[in-house]
Amino acid sequence: MKFQLSRRQLLEVLTPIQAIIPARTTLPILHNLKLTAEKGKLLFEATDLDVCLSRSVGATVRSEGSLLVPAKRLYDVVRELPDLEVKVEQTDLTLVVACERSVFKLPAINTEDYPKVPEPAEGDSVKKVRLGVSSLLRAVDKVSFAISTDENRPVLCGLLWQLSEDGMRLVATDGHRLALMWSGFGNSSVRESARGSRERISEKEEAGHYAGDEGVTQVIVPQKALHLLDLVLKPYSGGESEIEVDVFFGESRLGFDLSLPRAGESGNDESVYLSCGLISGVYPEYRSVLPKDNDRIVRVGKDDVARALRRVAIFSDPYSHLVKLSIEPERMSLSASSPQSGEAYDEIECEYVGDGFEIGYNAHYLLEIVKRIDDEEIKMELKSPVDAGIFVPHQQREHEELVYLLMPIRLG
Template sequence: MKLTCLQENLKRGLATVSHAVAGKSTLPVLSNVLLATDGGRLKLAATNLDVGITHWIGAQVLEEGAITVPAKLLADVVGGLPNDRVTLTLDSRTQTVKVECARFTSNIKGIEADEFPTIPTVSDREPTVSLAPSALREAIDQVAFAAASDDSRPVLAGVLVRLRDNRATFAAADGFRLATRVIQLPEPIDQPQEFIVPAKSLIELSRIAADSEGNISMTITPGGSQALFHSDNTELVSRLIDGKFPDFERIIPGQYLTRSVLDTAELAKAVKLASYFANSSQNVVKLTIEPGGELGPGRVVISSNAAEVGDNTGEIDGMIHGEGGQIALNVKYLADALAAIKTAQVALETQTTQSPGVFKPVGQEGYVHIVMPMSIR
């Protein structure tokens, strides 16, 4: 193998695939990145067996070949080189890659490419659905963080993706909160599909979507065990989670007694102030909703109290429809919900102190975020 490419392209490509490199593994080759010539381009690939990322960059290929080299060492070396042309030359006898750029030369010992696991590619499959990168990224960013961070219930560590008619629904829940986002598809789906993708894999896909200009296609392997995502120059393959996702639609309240329309940034600021005290008191923040009179707006009082530290109270005005009331929420979950809402105003729908708080962006259809209540003492 011998080829030349631009340092900035190689650096960016290594950064893209590095998120799939195994941190600690009994297989040394999983700590490596695959370098292979492929149709006049350089293919970079990494996998930890749960997720695999493949990225292609433009290169001038002089000799075909493939090798795997330690991912972190190669990324560090390439990152330290000047912004110039890089030449990679493989000595197949010693499995060593010579990296040359300007007046710098490094030799990196690798492992044969044959030992690297095969990562499925999209090339020979018809995509199930194709999504605009901006819409896909927004949906992932609004939902994936609500998945469970541990694997005690594997299905809750994933995001349900439901493709039906002309809609794609993304849903995640960890037992204390639920986030759902619906995206309209350009054309209806032939066959309805439902699968659970690990939240970590979708977060990687969101990073890839940020650099993608063309649509991202989604394909499920024939056995239904893996999902493949394809963008301009990058492919991500992820294992799917077996199991049945909870019936999340039953959790979403169909009605409310009070609807408060509030300024998103003002509420987020008040919640952040309250969090400094709530963090010392089981993360409880209390929202007291008071309807306005005929002349003035209503208001929401945000309060937190920690016996050892002190207390905090903040007030914001809002349009309150209904009878008002109180609800106590986990301050971290409340802050996360507000951070996911990008509209200027947010609607909070409530019923009783024992019912969940339902957050919806005002002016954007398709997103619902539910936070379960905490007991008010």
């Protein structure tokens, strides 16, 4: 094996691989990545047996070959190199990495016992959907922050992904908050965007959508796979034209397959394939906790409430992070106090009609919701100091419904 590649390209490939390589494992071979040089391209493969990544890039290949090399050590070497061409050559079971006047020799092993990275599957048991990379990453970001870290409830440690003919829904909850995003595929049923999110949810429930009926796919995706998805696909998002990725929904695995032309000396396409195991179990029935009769409607500027929350939260209790909201017509006051920090009070304008009331929230949880709402105004649908509150954009995007639920903290 002998090839050369720019340090920038090599680092771009090796960085997300570090998120896969296990820190501790009973299979030492998993500390390696599989490196294969073929005509005009390089193939990098890594796995922890649950998450698998395969990535090919165009390169100047002088001779072909394949071997396993310590993933972290190779990454550490490349990260410290100057931004120049890197020359790599195999000598028996040694990988020689050279750049300018620096030379490094890494021990390598043969590839025979390395686990095979699953290929994209086709068949009756596999559903496939093509999504824009930017749209997919945006949807995951809007929801994944609410995933639980409580390993005693494994199904909540992943994101619920429901797929039907007219769209998809992503749901995450940790028991204190819930994030839900519905994204349509552009048909006529999606364009009726004036209705409320709870009305649409109820209507789909009555129609049998997202309840495990025929034609609907439902999977629970682990947090680690979502983090890796963001690392791998983010370089392909935000361009002038939307790059698309094929998503394969299997019975036990989820796959993401992306191919795109990458002009260069080799003229080869660049490809990425990410596969992950799914979390087994039944996701809780989240529809039942979405209130439909919250009649205290408050409209507030996103930037106003975000800035006030950040200021007041400095003085909140370090354990509960409690911030009290006092809401009256045209005025919302925010306050917090703790024996260690002192007291804070802030006041902003709002739109509200009705009797004044107080409600408490975890400031950090509320801020995470506020910063993920794109609209200039946030609509808060509240009921009482002990009932769940709903937070949505004042204006939903076309073909999209974004809903956040947050449980209040009981005020003393």
